[in-house]
Amino acid sequence: MVRRFGRRDFVKLSALGAGAMMLPWGCATTTTKARKPDFSAAFMTDMHVYDEKKAAEGFETCLRYAMDRPDPAQFIITGGDLAMDILATGVEEADAQYELYFGAIDRTVNVPVHHVIGNHDTLGVYKDSGLTPDHPKFGKTYFLERFKQDKPYKSFDHDGWHFVLLDTVGIDVENRDYYGHIDEEQLRWLDDDLASANKPTVIAMHIPLLTSYNERREGIEKPDHKKAVVGNVPQVIDVMEKHPVKLVLGGHLHINESYTFRGIEYANIGAVSGRWWRGARDGFEEGYARLEFFGDRVRWRYVDYGWEVEEEAQQKAG
Numbered sequence: 670m671v672r673r674f675g676r677r678d679f680v681k682l683s684a685l686g687a688g689a690m691m692l693p694w695g696c697a698t699t700t701t702k703a704r705k706p707d708f709s710a711a712f713m714t715d716m717h718v719y720d721e722k723k724a725a726e727g728f729e730t731c732l733r734y735a736m737d738r739p740d741p742a743q744f745i746i747t748g749g750d751l752a753m754d755i756l757a758t759g760v761e762e763a764d765a766q767y768e769l770y771f772g773a774i775d776r777t778v779n780v781p782v783h784h785v786i787g788n789h790d791t792l793g794v795y796k797d798s799g800l801t802p803d804h805p806k807f808g809k810t811y812f813l814e815r816f817k818q819d820k821p822y823k824s825f826d827h828d829g830w831h832f833v834l835l836d837t838v839g840i841d842v843e844n845r846d847y848y849g850h851i852d853e854e855q856l857r858w859l860d861d862d863l864a865s866a867n868k869p870t871v872i873a874m875h876i877p878l879l880t881s882y883n884e885r886r887e888g889i890e891k892p893d894h895k896k897a898v899v900g901n902v903p904q905v906i907d908v909m910e911k912h913p914v915k916l917v918l919g920g921h922l923h924i925n926e927s928y929t930f931r932g933i934e935y936a937n938i939g940a941v942s943g944r945w946w947r948g949a950r951d952g953f954e955e956g957y958a959r960l961e962f963f964g965d966r967v968r969w970r971y972v973d974y975g976w977e978v979e980e981e982a983q984q985k986a987g
């Protein structure tokens with residue numbers, strides 16, 4: 670079920686109180702009882718921060734919206750495409766984009782923020798970046814150094830739940846391109862990690878596992894979706910289904926859609942940047958997913974944080 674949720678609706682329902690807030694929660698595991706969640710978190714994806722279109726200001730507005738409230742997110746997971754794009758840039762431009770990105774976080778957030786890698790966070794992969802693959806920061810190395818990680822995937826626990834951040838970006842060095850993929854080493858790690866955690870789990874990634882994006886836009890005549898979804902999805906789902914995985918979150922497409930398959934919900938979430946800071950994308954406003962946890966159940970809702978691009982604001986002003 671896909672549901673569009675605009676700011677006006679959100680404000681109206683917020684004003685009605687906690688009981689009424691239950692109404693729009695349609696996409697994840699649903700519950701009929703109105704009660705306070707054990708804890709809440711935020712999943713923010715596709716920020717695409719750079720020095721144009723007031724992107725950093727927009728991201729900061731989103732962060733404040735999630736944090737400056739009576740029940741703020743206890744942590745944030747980002748879904749990749751943190752910077753506007755470093756696929757086609759060198760180190761200097763990449764540094765400038767991430768400084769804006771971290772500046773917004775540093776000014777607003779005092780809870781942990783965990784970062785998924787997106788295709789646009791891999792340095793110089795495109796030929797027109799001017800970099801060659803032997804550059805010391807090429808591809809994911811830049812991300813690993815900047816985020817002080819050994820691997821571009823990780824996991825952590827919070828209040829009886831397990832959270833996994835996967836790397837679904839494959840790099841085709843020969844053709845200087847990316848594709849959706851989880852390699853063998855990461856898949857083995859995932860299986861071991863989920864087995865040792867043995868808790869209800871949320872998994873976040875950038876390039877999603879399941880989507881109808883391409884079919885909806887182009888029908889089935891062009892079956893080449895290798896940049897839109899993870900190519901080895903059967904192997905990944907086989908691993909996930911062995912463990913108590915409840916919700917799998919994806920980004921990359923900048924739209925909301927949700928599928929439940931054999932007891933696991935696969936939800937792709939709209940972008941903080943909307944259509945790359947140019948307005949709504951396919952009808953989905955700039956926003957993020959608020960996650961609420963009740964025992965071993967989780968539900969999510971898309972929150973429009975009220976951003977309007979300059980053209981929209983001017984139109985409203987008349």
Ligand SMILES: [Fe+2]
Nearest residue numbers: 715750921922
């Ligand atoms: Fe993106």
